[in-house]
Amino acid sequence: MRAGYTLNGRYRIVRALGEGGMANVYLAHDLILDRDVSVKLLRLDLRDDPSTIRRFQREALAATELVQENIVQVYDVGEENGMQYLVMEYVEGTDLKAYIKDHFPIPYQEVIQIMEQILRAVKTAHDHDIIHRDLKPQNILIDHHQIAKITDFGIAVALSEHSLTQTNTVLGSVHYLSPEQARGGMATKQSDIYSLGIILYEMLTGTVPFEGETAVSIALKHYQAEIPSVRDIDPRIPQALENVVLQATAKRPADRYSDIESMADDLKTALSPTRADEARFIPENNDNGETKVLPISALKEMPIPHVVVTPEAAKAAAKGSDASATENEPKKKRLKYKDRHPRRRKFMLAGGTIFLLIVGILIGMALFRPKMTNVPNVVGQQESLARQALVSSHLKVGKIRKTTSSKVRINRVARTEPRSGTQLKENTVVDLWVSTGPRRVKLADYQGDSYASAAAKLEAMGFTVHRESVHSTSVPSGRIIQQSVAAGKRVVPSKTDLTFTVSTGSETVTLADLTNKTKAQAQRYATDHNLNLAFRYAYSNDVAKGKVIRQSPGEGAVVQEGDEITLTLSRGEQTDSSSVTDEFNVNVKIPFDDGDSDDTSDDSGASSGTNKSNLIQIYLKDQDHSFSTIYKQMTITADTSVTLPFTVASGKAGAYKVVRDGHVIASDSHVTKN
Structure with a gap:
């Protein structure tokens, strides 16, 4: 798509x-x-x-x-x-598979925190009798705050749908497949627990327990082979934590945890010192067909076989027994004292040899056992001091990486990999992550954007956002007119306060009665209420010259700021000479200035700024107007055309000039009808 x-x-x-x-x-x-x-x-x-x-x-x-x-x-x-x-x-982050690859080795406490979130999610599914059946790291998402979320219930089913679960078709990813699923059996809640055990194994070791050339070979290993010990890969893993893996991945479902809650409770205390001496988990019934040596107690409990003995055989056996006893008794007495001392010497020689062998093995183990050390805590230190600390702990300094941090000062160590406190072999490489300071964000231009949307995004990023509301005839309600921090500036969100000037739209005005007002009075009223005026003229025997005869819209009408009101002014009484006039209109195009043109520069060359609107004032000179008063005032946000009405004595000319933001941009001192 x-x-x-x-x-x-x-x-x-x-x-x-x-x-x-x-x-x-x-x-x-x-x-x-x-x-x-x-x-x-x-x-x-x-x-x-x-x-x-x-x-x-x-x-x-x-x-x-x-x-x-x-x-x-x-x-x-x-x-x-x-x-x-x-x-x-939408979860912005990565899946657990990639997270393990990028962050391994993961501290044990972090492994447990992630697993506890996964277990809570699976418990919710199991409480609704839904089995996921395809739990794997690729179906677990990790966001930037290390919140885990399970997805992809594509093959999840309700426990009641046996026709879908009990099938010969193997569903699920083979590396995380339970033994019962591998042989085509019915998936249960314990099948999900097995998959969770494999996920925990991978988080602890960085790899899956079984690999193979084909999916079938891997599935057979899940069914037949024992799970490799995680402690063989990393001896630092506590036995209690390995036991969680072993019990979750037991071959028989009955030997696994009875439910997710039991596994979660066991995992929660896996790092507790009280479980430091815990024995390795062994399933109660681990009979998988292997040859076993029975203990003596079991042999004693075996039934004696039933044998039939004839009288002749009994007499012969008795004679042979008595004769043998009589004949051998003197020999036994003679040998008893003769062999006692050589036997004692043999036992002493064998015991001494075994003792020396054990001592040699212990000495060899002490000599060749790798020396261990702990990663020192160098967070907050300068790079040079951190290097010295690692060398003093018999560790090697690896790669120096950069990372943002709001808690650690710039050019100081933010963390190490592996983390501080981790026990390692001497001369192991440790990487240093050096702080570049708090994360900085390049601020966008939000003028004209919706305040609600912009504020929500910025607050989610850590900004503190304030609002100032003003009326505007050129900017729609709810849109941003101005921002306190300039666009393009790189800032730290948590340390930046942003103030937006937001339009509340045009304010409404209830028109007053302007009849019998002079032109100057009407213009003051229009300026005070942010209204535009247009004038017409007519002869009147009732209204004095220069005063308003009528208005449109009329008194009491509700209009928006910026609307145009038309006023008809009196020319006074009509006489014979006043009828000899020329009346005509002139169209004038007024260009909008966005602030980049040279027209708005003053004598010093400074620009008037990047205005979002222009204030236009038009002056007329004819029979009804003079340049001493404004004919029309308005605000424009784009190129605008206006029609100017002229009334002049026959054969005479009129004039006009257009002022934009205080500068004359157009004028004509000889305007005639033709």
């Missing part, structure tokens, strides 16, 4: 986010609620596949039932031109 396409008249596509086996995901903008969303659109080649459509709809049904902060929320479901789509919460 191309960028700019508006789905259902509401969701404007911005760009593609990713492609999956069932659907493509796009970043879109909700035009109604003014927010970014994710749109999941069923692939073109699968729109006629009934099973895929059911799976897509199942995801919508499953996700809409689940409302929890660690589950990506579904906002809308629909279809347009045969296209099935979901509209979901």
